[in-house]
Amino acid sequence: MERNRLGLRIHHSGSSQSEESALDLERNYCNHLPWSSLSQLQPFASGGQHSESNAAYFSWPTLSRLNDAAEDRANYFGNLQKGLLPETLGRSPTGQQATTLLELMTIRAFHSKILRRFSLGTAIGFRIQRGILTGIPAILVFVARKVHRQWLSHVQCLPEALEGPGGVWCDVDVVEFSYYGAPAATPKEQLYTELVDGLRGSDPSIGSGSQVANQETYGTLGAIVKSRTGNRQVGFLTNRHVAVDLDYPNQKMFHPLPPSLGPGVYLGAVERATSFITDELWYGIFAGTNPETFVRADGAFIPFAVDFNMNNVTTTVKGVGEVGDVHIIDLQAPINSLIGRQVVKVGRSSGLTTGTIMAYALEYNDEKGICFFTDFLVVGENQQTFDLEGDSGSLILLTDQNGEKPRPVGIIWGGTANRGRLKLKVGLPPENWTSGVDLGRLLDLLELDLITTNEGLQGLRFRSNLIFFSSYINAFIFQNSFVCVCPHI
Secondary structure (H helix, E strand, O other), rough: OEEOOOOOOOOOOEHHHHHHOOHHHHHHOOOOOOOHHOOOOEEEEOOOOOOOOOEEEOOOOHHHHHHHHHHHHHHHEEHHHOOOOOHHHOOOOOOEEOOOOOHHHHHHHHHHHHHHOOOOOEEEEEEOOOOOOEEEEEEEEEEEEOHHHHHHHHHOOOOEEEEEHHHOOEEEEEEEEEEEOEEEEEEEOOEEEEEEEEHHHHOOOEEEOOOOEEEOOOEEEEEEEEOOOOOOOOEEEEOOHHOOOOOOOOOOOEEEOOOOOOOOEEEEEOOOEEEEEEEEHOOOOOOOOOOOOEEEEEEEEEOOOOOOOOOEOOEEOOEEEOOOOOOOOOOOEHHOOOHHHHHEEEEEOOOOEEEEEEEEEEEEOOOOEEEEEEEEEEEEHHHHHOOOOOOOEEEEEEEOOOOOOOOEEEEEEEEOOOOOEOOOOOOOEOOOOOOEEHHHHHHHHHHEEOOOOOHHHHHHHHHHHHHHHHHHHHHHHHHOOOOOOOOOH
């Protein structure tokens, strides 16, 4: 990878097909990977208990667990098949139109084999006309090129609608996706504004949007969080691929830079992290028919070091202000509770940007046929990209028209600046899109709570300072202690 002028190797926010295709290899060799393999191999973490320590905690699935899941998955979709009569296939639907995220996901999963034959991937959301969301529930099917039906044979045409179990149906919408091939070295885009300079170390405080770095990568601090377990440390959340080099599980994080590369202070070491989790553990359902189906989680928790000055931490998002509670995504909620919502983010590379959640649960396959999901597909407003390289980890915030505080809904894990574009509008160039992780599910997986106010952080600051003072006193007593030896009488 290229190095910038400070010698940092950038792990950019884009992804590649090859990074997931070696998932099975990483299960066996995760402790022996050279740095050059990091962009290709990502760790998978399932649910489960963890021990709080200085080493990043990973949980890996056993082969028997995956075999059991494959059998359960086959039975699940076999039972769904019984609820759909053969004569309903291919005819116009007459039942109820889908209204929830769960209904769209179920219809998509039921027909995934057919959809996979014609597409580069699928997602759920609303039908898109000339780049505008219509409010018509649909499964989005991404293809390399859209052409008129006149130039297609009957077997090449996708149905206009799909019906799922119980007669629930939705539209099918075809979206053009321009695939640019494997990622290549590109110029590193940079913005220089007062906000961005502050995020990179000019401000006296650190919080959501601030730059965080280790010896190899840099990215963005997502949120200030507190552990639900153990001694309930306060720390921060960012991406796993920003924080963890698998060669060095005791990964140390700094702001803005490690001392060997520039000015900066030690923040803490990664304690627990995840990159992939199986779909039924993430969504609570089998979301795809492939025997192995994984969701990109990509999160890491870094507790603040005992001697870090907590007075330098803020929960206010620079450029945005105070934020509200986490927006929990309920799959049984109406589709418009998520799709079409306006979002903002603050990242160390591009600062404050705005966008729209265009789709949810994007599904795609790698070259080995393994099925992957990512939660959000966000497109920036006014043909502007929502993220740049280095914005990985940034908090995605839902804005509210009623004047309420923006609510965190996810964190960015990747983009497509050099991998591909979505062609949403006729006569306009393809648009960048950004991938995000569901924050509520990620916090539950890593057993963390979001801290949203400085008042809520104040008591934790006092506790942290008390722990540091106690440790300092104990160390002082130990270093200055002496042994009194009494002579024999």
